Amino acid sequence: MSTAWAGGTDAIVERLDQMTELFVEQTRRSMYAGESATHCDECGEPIPEARRSAIACRYCLPCQTKLERSGKI
Structure with missing residues (x-):
């Protein structure tokens, strides 16, 4: 495996984490309060x-x- 791919994987995981956090935040805001x-x-x-x-x-x-x-x- 190349080092470029390894670095890319970290960036993908970080982006997925960010997207998950945004989704959870939006869901919590949209819940009936x-x-x-x-x-x-x-x-x-x-x-x-x-x-x-x-x-x-x-x-x-x-x-x-x-x-x-x-x-x-």
Whole structure:
């Protein structure tokens, strides 16, 4: 392996680290930060207190999972 390739690999890893940090930062900023809903915005079922106190949420866990898998949120 040439030394040019080794140096290039370090630059690629550094860039990937930067991109990952940006992605995480953007994701955190875009997360809902208000109060939790008492009932799911999707199905209307009550959201358990444990979930509402752990994170600020708008959906029950089954609806959250379904919406994330469909790419809607």
